[in-house]
Amino acid sequence: MRVVVRYRIEGGLTDALGHLVACDGDVCTIRTRKADVVIQLSEVVAAKEVPPAPERRRPAQ
Template sequence: MPLNRAAQTLTTLPLGTRVVVRYRIPDGLTDALGYLRGIDDARCTVETRTSDVVIELADVQAAKEVPPPPPRRSARGG
């Protein structure tokens, strides 16, 4: 089965690119925001803040490159 446009977009991005991927889960849709760490013919891996998320390309509904996160603010004690 050919990949949809969103999944095809992922295959063109270099590893390490920051991405957001919307994909199907049993209860609906969810997003993964992080760095593209791996991709093959069937799945991709996105490193999020909390864990690596492995996503089946057939489940991808939307995907795009996103800019780097803003710098973290330092905590100010008082």
């Protein structure tokens, strides 16, 4: 499932956008384009499922 999760970090909030790969009682793991992000559930402010990413366009020739 593809999700966006808004969570607290030092100095404010940030988002993780990617696929939910694991979730237990304390943490969830989101696989973003760059890396897996492990988020403490106590830091989550909001989360929702989002549609699949649009397909990348080929460069014009």
